[in-house]
Amino acid sequence: MADSTIGAGVADGLRGAIGNTPLIKLQRASEATGCTILGKAEFMNPGGSVKDRAGLGIIQDAVARGALKPGGTVVEGTAGNTGIGLTLVANALGCRSVIVVPETQSREKLDFLRMIGADLRLVPAKPYSDPGNYQHVSRRLAEELGALWANQFDNVANRDAHRTTTGPEILQQAGRVDAFTCSCGTGGTLAGVGMALKAANPATRIVLADPDGSGLYGWIKSGDLSVQGSSITEGIGQSRVTANLEGAPIDDAVRIGDTDAVEQVFDLLIHEGLCVGGSAGLNVAAAIRVARDLGPGHTVVTILCDGGSRYQSKLFNPEFLHSKGLPAPPWLEPHSA
Ligand code: PMP
Numbered sequence: 001m002a003d004s005t006i007g008a009g010v011a012d013g014l015r016g017a018i019g020n021t022p023l024i025k026l027q028r029a030s031e032a033t034g035c036t037i038l039g040k041a042e043f044m045n046p047g048g049s050v051k052d053r054a055g056l057g058i059i060q061d062a063v064a065r066g067a068l069k070p071g072g073t074v075v076e077g078t079a080g081n082t083g084i085g086l087t088l089v090a091n092a093l094g095c096r097s098v099i100v101v102p103e104t105q106s107r108e109k110l111d112f113l114r115m116i117g118a119d120l121r122l123v124p125a126k127p128y129s130d131p132g133n134y135q136h137v138s139r140r141l142a143e144e145l146g147a148l149w150a151n152q153f154d155n156v157a158n159r160d161a162h163r164t165t166t167g168p169e170i171l172q173q174a175g176r177v178d179a180f181t182c183s184c185g186t187g188g189t190l191a192g193v194g195m196a197l198k199a200a201n202p203a204t205r206i207v208l209a210d211p212d213g214s215g216l217y218g219w220i221k222s223g224d225l226s227v228q229g230s231s232i233t234e235g236i237g238q239s240r241v242t243a244n245l246e247g248a249p250i251d252d253a254v255r256i257g258d259t260d261a262v263e264q265v266f267d268l269l270i271h272e273g274l275c276v277g278g279s280a281g282l283n284v285a286a287a288i289r290v291a292r293d294l295g296p297g298h299t300v301v302t303i304l305c306d307g308g309s310r311y312q313s314k315l316f317n318p319e320f321l322h323s324k325g326l327p328a329p330p331w332l333e334p335h336s337a
Contacts, residue, residue, distance in 0.1 A: 014092040015060075018045055018052045018085075019165045023173040023301070028271045029288050034296025037287050038174055039304040040166065043276060047084040048112075049306035050166075051152075051235075054188050055085025057161025058150045059093065070094040073147035077101075077138030079185060079235040080109030081306055082152050087118040098147065100138040102126075105234055108310045128240060154243035158188035159195070167196020170301055178298040179205040181254070181286045182305075183236040183279050184216055184245065189303055191248035198249045205294070208253040209286030209302075211261070215239040220253035231258050232314065232324055233278035235305065258326055260285040265308065265315060266329040275308040278315055 003012050011017040022041045029037040042050035062068035073096045076086055083099035090097045099118040101110060102125040113120050121141070126132040135153060142149035152158050170177060170193065180197055184190050194206035210217035212229030214237030219225045227239050238245075258278075265281035268274045280303065287302040294300070314320045318328035 014046055014088060015056060018047075018056050018089075020169060021045060023170060024272075024274070024304070026268070026272060026274075026284060026287075028267060029284055029291070033288055033291035033300075035291035035294065036299045037284070037291055038170075038299065038301045039274070039280070039284060039287075040170060040301065041274075041304050042166075043280070043304055043307035045085075047081070047088045048310065049081035049084065050189055050303055051078075051081035051306075052085040052088070053161045053165055054082055054152055054158040054186070055087075055089045055150075057165075058152060058155055058157045059086065059089045059095075061155075061157035061160075062148050062150075063093070068093075068095060068148045072096075073098060073145055074150055075100070075138050075142035075145060075147045076150040076152060077134040077136075078152065080105050080113065080310075081235055082150070082186075083113050083118055083120075084109070084116065086150055087113065087116050091117060098138075098141060098145065100134045100141065102134050106311050107313050109234075112310075152188065152244075153186045156243055158186055159192035159244045159248075162189050162192025163195045164192075166303075167193040171197065171200050174299060174301055176299050177201070177204050177301050179207060179290050179294060179300045180302070181207040181209050181290050181300065182283050182303040183209040183211060183233075183256075183286070184214075184238055185235045187216075187238065187242050187245035187248060189305075190250065191244050193303075194249045205251045205290070206249055207286065207290050208250050209283055210253055210255050211237050211282055212255070212257055213237050216245075217253045217255045220250055231261075231278075232320075232326070233258065233261060233282055234311070235277075236279045236282070254286050254289045256282045256285045256289070258324065262315065262321070262326050264288075269308065270329065270331070274304065276304050277306045277308055277311050280304040280306065
């Protein structure tokens with residue numbers, strides 16, 4: 001309920017500070033395509049990513065169902081960002097968090113999770129079919145602890161958070177949306193925003209953007225979820241149809257390689273002054289692809305999922321980039337005096 005003791009412009013605690021992010025016109029991408037390409041600046045959320053919304057939505061739903069009470073514990077398996085969102089929201093409610101992360105994720109996200117008080121459990125990266133996969137480990141841990149399992153992949157409170165906040169914000173900010181594209185981890189963002197945009201205008205095209213090493217492009221194109229290749233992006237890519245993706249109104253898919261994703265990250269930084277992570281770069285590359293398919297004069301919206309500083313040791317490290325056969329921007333290359 002709204003707090004009548006505070007002014008209309010005041011955010012009611014952390015909860016009130018999540019969301020309502022700017023929708024930024026991306027000049028270069030727009031000029032290159034003759035379309036209006038807009039990026040939702042989710043890196044401006046308090047926890048620094050789009051996943052603050054899912055964290056808040058999942059916890060609010062659990063509190064409403066009586067499944068989480070002050071003093072309680074929330075457990076989750078995550079690439080990092082959902083763990084950050086959940087931990088911050090849990091802190092604000094007087095709850096604790098136990099966060100299970102594959103050890104391949106960037107050091108910055110792991111350090112940040114420890115810094116904000118998460119009980120961090122690192123596990124080896126294993127496929128979903130392996131009982132040691134971080135998602136299964138987190139489920140078992142929640143059962144052992146008698147804690148709430150957030151279950152972001154199959155808990156539709158995740159996509160509902162986007163259906164009721166991200167989607168309506170985009171509609172209100174953009175006025176007109178011809179297409180929306182973004183990549184998927186849980187699929188909560190794509191499904192929830194897609195549902196909101198389709199409800200307002202069924203002609204809006206919803207396009208799934210997929211990295212190499214993910215099965216979703218094949219799922220949309222031919223019903224084949226098999227996986228090929230790999231990607232340095234984190235938090236995106238999926239080899240199964242999560243409950244959040246089930247029934248999502250998706251019209252098409254594009255596959256974007258790391259070279260294009262990384263190029264967009266550096267373009268956004270040096271030409272627009274926006275420092276974003278790999279999934280945001282991939283999303284902008286996808287928006288450009290979708291805009292070219294639609295032709296000039298259309299409005300295409302995508303998500304700037306998180307900030308680049310979360311990946312300083314990888315995405316902004318020339319040695320790492322070269323080891324993956326990817327180009328580094330000139331300003332990061334070591335030069336002799
Ligand atoms: N980008 C990043 C950096 C993420 O951490 C995530 C979530 N894992 C996503 C994109 C994908 O969001 P969603 O889970 O809503 O599909």
